[in-house]
Amino acid sequence: xxxxxxxxxxxxxxxxxxxxxxxxxxxxxxxxxxxxxxxxxxxxxxxxxxxxxxxxxxxxxxxxxxxxxxxxxxxxxxxxxxxxxxxxxxxxxxxxxxxxxxxxxxxxxxxxxxxxxxxxxxxxxxxxxxxxxxxxxxxxxxxxxxxxxxxxxxxxxxxxxxxxxxxxxxxxxxxxxxxxxxxxxxxxxxxxxxxxxxxxxxxxxxxxxxxxxxxxxxxxxxxxxxxxxxxxxxxxxxxxxxxxxxxxxxxxxxxxxxxxxxxxxxxxxxxxxxxxxxxxxxxxxxxxxxxxxxxxxxxxxxxxxxxxxxxxxxxxxxxxxxxxx
Amino acid sequence: xxxxxxxxxxxxxxxxxxxxxxxxxxxxxxxxxxxxxxxxxxxxxxxxxxxxxxxxxxxxxxxxxxxxxxxxxxxxxxxxxxxxxxxxxxxxxxxxxxxxxxxxxxxxxxxxxxxxxxxxxxxxxxxxxxxxxxxxxxxxxxxxxxxxxxxxxxxxxxxxxxxxxxxxxxxxxxxxxxxxxxxxxxxxxxxxxxxxxxxxxxxxxxxxxxxxxxxxxxxxxxxxxxxxxxxxxxxxxxxxxxxxxxxxxxxxxxxxxxxxxxxxxxxxxxxxxxxxxxxxxxxxxxxxxxxxxxxxxxxxxxxxxxxxxxxxxxxxxxxxxxxx
Numbered sequence: 001x002x003x004x005x006x007x008x009x010x011x012x013x014x015x016x017x018x019x020x021x022x023x024x025x026x027x028x029x030x031x032x033x034x035x036x037x038x039x040x041x042x043x044x045x046x047x048x049x050x051x052x053x054x055x056x057x058x059x060x061x062x063x064x065x066x067x068x069x070x071x072x073x074x075x076x077x078x079x080x081x082x083x084x085x086x087x088x089x090x091x092x093x094x095x096x097x098x099x100x101x102x103x104x105x106x107x108x109x110x111x112x113x114x115x116x117x118x119x120x121x122x123x124x125x126x127x128x129x130x131x132x133x134x135x136x137x138x139x140x141x142x143x144x145x146x147x148x149x150x151x152x153x154x155x156x157x158x159x160x161x162x163x164x165x166x167x168x169x170x171x172x173x174x175x176x177x178x179x180x181x182x183x184x185x186x187x188x189x190x191x192x193x194x195x196x197x198x199x200x201x202x203x204x205x206x207x208x209x210x211x212x213x214x215x216x217x218x219x220x221x222x223x224x225x226x227x228x229x230x231x232x233x234x235x236x237x238x239x240x241x242x243x244x245x246x247x248x249x250x251x252x253x254x255x256x257x258x259x260x261x262x263x264x265x266x267x268x269x270x271x272x273x274x275x276x277x278x279x280x281x282x283x284x285x286x287x288x289x290x291x292x293x294x295x296x297x298x299x300x301x302x303x304x305x306x307x308x309x310x311x312x313x314x315x316x317x318x319x320x321x322x323x324x325x
Numbered sequence: 326x327x328x329x330x331x332x333x334x335x336x337x338x339x340x341x342x343x344x345x346x347x348x349x350x351x352x353x354x355x356x357x358x359x360x361x362x363x364x365x366x367x368x369x370x371x372x373x374x375x376x377x378x379x380x381x382x383x384x385x386x387x388x389x390x391x392x393x394x395x396x397x398x399x400x401x402x403x404x405x406x407x408x409x410x411x412x413x414x415x416x417x418x419x420x421x422x423x424x425x426x427x428x429x430x431x432x433x434x435x436x437x438x439x440x441x442x443x444x445x446x447x448x449x450x451x452x453x454x455x456x457x458x459x460x461x462x463x464x465x466x467x468x469x470x471x472x473x474x475x476x477x478x479x480x481x482x483x484x485x486x487x488x489x490x491x492x493x494x495x496x497x498x499x500x501x502x503x504x505x506x507x508x509x510x511x512x513x514x515x516x517x518x519x520x521x522x523x524x525x526x527x528x529x530x531x532x533x534x535x536x537x538x539x540x541x542x543x544x545x546x547x548x549x550x551x552x553x554x555x556x557x558x559x560x561x562x563x564x565x566x567x568x569x570x571x572x573x574x575x576x577x578x579x580x581x582x583x584x585x586x587x588x589x590x591x592x593x594x595x596x597x598x599x600x601x602x603x604x605x606x607x608x609x610x611x612x613x614x615x616x617x618x619x620x621x622x623x624x625x626x627x628x629x630x631x632x633x634x635x636x637x638x639x640x641x642x643x644x645x646x647x648x649x
Contacts, residue, residue, distance in 0.1 A: 025459070029460040036451040042518070044473045045469075046484070047481035142377075146381050263581065264582060278477070295483055302479055306475060
């Protein structure tokens with residue numbers, strides 16, 4: 001009995017597999033890509049289009065359907081002129097809103113500062129990991145461990161450090177005159193805390209990518225330079241730096257994309273009101289004011305800003321590569 | 326260092342031995358550094374190494390200090406010392422305070438494991454196609470996959486949230502109200518899609534390196550193309566599959582955006598670990614030491630994974646990252 005059902009099951013499975021065997025390479029390829037593209041379509045492509053379509057509708061806070069009539073690009077105009085009704089502004093050209101309370105600038109400032117700091121620190125870490133010394137494996141584990149830490153725990157560590165009751169960091173920062181009395185509810189102070197927390201976690205990622213670039217450099221170049229009497233600084237400046245610029249730009253591209261979507265770290269430390277990043281603004285607009293259409297407009301603008309940055313990097317990359325050859 | 330063995334340099338070093346001068350420690354040290362720059366570079370190297378080790382590891386050490394401090398002595402926590410000694414907190418996390426932390430941990434594990442399996446399967450199929458087959462539109466499709474990893478999850482959030490809150494009659498036998506909100510799938514589906522591209526790129530590289538002859542041999546023996554993928558190519562690329570698996574598990578376990586937004590946050594509604602940790606930040610009292618202990622417990626699985634699989638993580642990140 002059971003062997004019979006097994007056999008019919010096997011035959012049921014064999015039929016599509018045999019059918020698949022007789023298809024051409026191209027059809028076979030498209031079929032195997034089916035699951036991946038189905039997943040991407042449901043989660044990414046289709047929602048992106050939907051986000052754009054929602055963003056052209058009015059906010060209907062009180063009705064059952066949160067999307068009102070078609071209003072065109074009105075939300076975008078409001079967002080870009082600082083007149084949106086959301087709890088925080090996206091961009092206020094009159095600068096009556098403090099600059100770090102504007103989602104666009106808060107996010108850009110965070111992305112630029114964190115990527116620059118992480119590149120510098122990651123470079124230092126990569127230069128260390130590039131050496132041969134005893135215990136290198138353990139030093140490498142120690143340096144990459146922060147990268148594998150859940151965002152909520154990273155946030156927790158820095159939340160505790162800067163909380164006025166248990167933390168020591170607030171007192172220290174106050175004594176050197178940088179922080180006010182309650183940093184986790186002050187925009188500038190919280191921005192710095194979030195920045196430090198992000199640098200602590202993600203420098204390791206830059207370090208790993210830069211290390212891969214360093215190790216692809218031909219060691220003989222250094223030998224030649226040594227023989228001709230170049231100091232370590234000269235070797236770094238004239239060999240390492242030019243050869244690493246390509247991989248470095250790629251690494252910075254990835255980090256920038258990642259930094260632009262900062263949300264969790266802010267949400268679990270200072271809160272989205274204190275440091276409104278673009279992703280933060282999407283969530284507060286959605287959850288707290290029920291302005292779903294405005295939230296969609298912010299979300300789509302976020303995607304646009306990131307696409308522009310990607311294009312800028314790609315142009316830079318093309319230049320750096322054509323400069324080499 | 327090979328330079329110091331060089332005869333000329335050795336001679337130079339001897340010449341540089343200065344006549345005895347009455348110098349302070351710092352001055353003497355500076356003089357030595359100037360006369361022998363290699364030594365200066367070497368000590369700079371050690372100083373930098375120690376600096377990075379301290380900055381990366383200190384926050385964990387201090388978290389442990391907070392966790393070990395009893396609740397009443399929390400303002401006694403020092404920079405290097407705890408304000409008391411209360412290791413019992415690591416048990417109390419699970420038993421006291423009314424937060425079912427073990428359930429939150431279980432939810433996170435289940436979500437991470439299911440997503441990893443799903444991603445590995447789907448990325449295997451796609452990686453095989455991109456790595457080993459030639460067909461029209463390949464580059465466009467590869468680009469489409471890459472583009473997804475550029476967009477922020479917030480750009481997909483509003484429609485996805487609406488979709489997952491819609492009741493589907495088809496799902497009624499599986500879910501109580503027929504919607505995906507408050508089920509593990511509401512996190513598994515978006516997170517799997519977001520981390521799919523990385524695994525596709527890793528597996529694509531590994532699968533493309535398997536010689537055609539091995540696949541042909543398997544085909545001659547009578548397996549189907551799919552059979553050859555899962556019986557020959559995937560097992561031979563075991564390091565690549567392990568790399569993709571470890572990275573996917575870690576990133577899903579660490580994910581915040583969808584994990585915090587796609588459930589109500591209650592343990593019975595499949596809220597993941599992060600909700601558990603934040604739950605100790607109550608309305609009237611913040612249990613700092615318990616949060617510390619919970620964080621340490623939740624970090625252990627990934628920390629162990631990093632120590633065991635550091636080579637895989639390093640190779641996977643660099644490959645996935647440097648693919649243009």
